[in-house]
Amino acid sequence: MDNNIKDLPENWKTYSLQDLIDNNIILSHLDGNHGSLYPRKEEFIEKGVPYISANCIEGDSISFEKAKYLSNERAKKFKKGVAKNRDVLFAHNATVGPVALLDTDEDFVILGTSLTYYRCNEKFLKPEYLKHYLSSQVFKNQYLKVMGQATRNQVPITKQRTFSHIVPPLAEQKHIIGKLDRLFERIDQAISLLEENISNTEALMGSVLDEEFQRVKGKGWPTLKFTEFASLRHGHQFRKYDFVDSGIPVVKIGQCKKDGSLNLSNCNYIESSRLNEFEGDRIYKGDLLMALTGGTLGKVTWVSEDYGDLVQNYRVGNFFNIEGKSIKRFLMYVLMSSIFQDLVASKVNQGAQPNIGKENIDNMIVPVPSIKEQEKLVRKFDVAMKNQSKIIEFQTQKLNHLKVLKSSLLDQAFKGEL
Incomplete structure (x- = not known):
């Protein structure tokens, strides 16, 4: 029994997941680790059998808008990770913890590698109850302990079967x-x-x-080309082989927050000994950053703290004022304004990910007062x-x-x- 599970009512029982399986209380427990059957990119189609991953979990349900789809013929080749209506889904890999109750009219859906399903024998265990239990701190404490002993964010299916479950x-x-x-x-x-x-x-x-x-016209502010009052610096285009387990944090778009803070809890790192190589890509307190690609394109961050040594990734823009032409704090508000954001939107290069280049920004015409x-x-x-x-x-x-x-x-x- 887990140390956190004690002082339960007398008629409540505690089982390991393996015990629940052996006693036919959990009818099936499998993940989406498909091995050689893992679908190739070209096999996904517009509509068909849903193929879902952890990113499809919203709240405690599945968003099928985020799902990929496979043909019925292709989907029937899978031997495991085949989930059905009212299965309880647990995200066990990368983004560990989200839980959902599968509600679908489909005969079955296919799970990606980040999900595990629990199929309940409803004569003994209600899926709605299990969903709540898997979201509880009692259960979280057990998988957090496993994750603390590993180098990767994952909870293997074999470990899941050792976890304790409270069943009233x-x-x-x-x-x-x-x-x-x-x-x-x-x-x-x-x-x-x-x-x-x-x-x-x-x-x-x-x-x-x-x-x-909007009062610009009435005040007669002069309009300037962006390069006449500010400049934009791209960061370094790091590759996977540059990254190590610890060292100097690399600031990507995901690390930048609107409140001025940087979330470095899940960032990549480069070797500390390489700092001098990237002297021109360093980030300091008071720097002005903007996302230049992706779903948060245009997001502005004023770095409000000193985080020590940091380096800038390529798709994060670092903006600088030109002395005598602009002050940096005003430049921040220009970047945040709908005038500038609309200009960005009009110049976006649409592709796999929307993005805007330095040349597009350099050529923008913006009203700038004294x-x-x-x-x-x-x-x-x-x-x-x-x-x-x-x-x-x-x-x-x-x-x-x-x-x-x-x-x-x-x-x-x-x-x-x-």
């Missing part, structure tokens, strides 16, 4: 499902409302910028951004409290205290 009587399972579903529905509604409020608050800054920049006027606007914009940040911080705290509440309710449920 069927009537208790139904009680827990009903109580959690009702409580979670209310919490999820509050979370959605807060997320909408945060999104609207973030948009307010854009409204402040738009209002000021330094004195820039300083005045920066003071105004900074106040607006500070107020916006306070509101977002308060709303985010409330959002986090609700998420903690969900976790707390799950813990209560699996101690028999709900």
